């Protein structure tokens with residue numbers, strides 16, 4: 001596989017509703033970075049893969065669901081960097097693989113399905129070790145949570161003219177990306193995370209742990225999960241459609257739609273002082289829209 005990484009661009013978005021409140025808004029298009037290893041996932045993976053190479057590991061093992069952005073990104077990145085990849089997938093093996101898992105398999109990932117209970121316990125089936133010695137396998141936690149993921153995510157803001165923004169707004173799953181953004185943000189910038197899980201209040205501490213020594217401040221907003229992780233409502237899908245028609249930017253329903261929707265609502269509610277300028281992180285994940293019924297979205 002080739003390395004067709006593009007540089008991400010910042011796209012200003014103009015809407016009357018923002019102008020009315022004297023707010024500037026722009027989107028960092030990480031979704032355009034790579035056709036498969038989309039958005040924040042490459043940033044999260046690269047430090048882990050460098051570590052795995054250093055330790056002369058042969059395979060990378062990680063966990064995820066049937067539509068996981070992390071699973072398909074790991075499979076593609078491993079193919080690119082010469083690792084075997086192993087995916088431990090939540091739930092019994094289906095008769096028909098999801099498009100995400102078919103892609104992962106095409107990149108050479110060995111898929112192992114385990115029950116939801118076993119998954120919760122992060123159980124690794126013994127047959128995984130058949131073709132490998134135990135020490136040859138490098139394990140990456142679910143969703144790439146960890147210090148190396150945060151370290152890699154700091155690069156999202158590097159080499160960008162991002163200094164002028166007063167606020168950086170991004171989706172929060174494990175919080176790994178957000179920790180990197182907080183670490184990399186300038187003193188005058190406020191980082192706001194939109195949690196896409198329901199009542200996942202412990203993520204605050206999980207992020208703090210990754211930021212470690214520094215005392216940098218950030219804020220997590222918990223009101224825009226739309227029912228929980230990977231849940232959606234007609235209102236959210238309508239927002240995605242309207243957002244696409246207004247800006248030309250496709251977004252995903254699991255992370256970026258909830259984040260951008262939250263940003264709009266927060267603008268409406270005067271959360272930001274007039275004169276603020278917001279940088280929204282488009283963290284990718286568009287492949288996950290394939291779990292929606294055909295025709296649900298205009299793109």
Ligand SMILES: *Cc1c(COP(=O)(O)O)cnc(C)c1O
Nearest residue numbers: 173174175176177255283284285
């Ligand atoms: C994985 C993912 C996130 C969440 O990243 P965390 O580091 O787990 O918080 C956000 N957006 C998209 C599109 C993702 O795929």
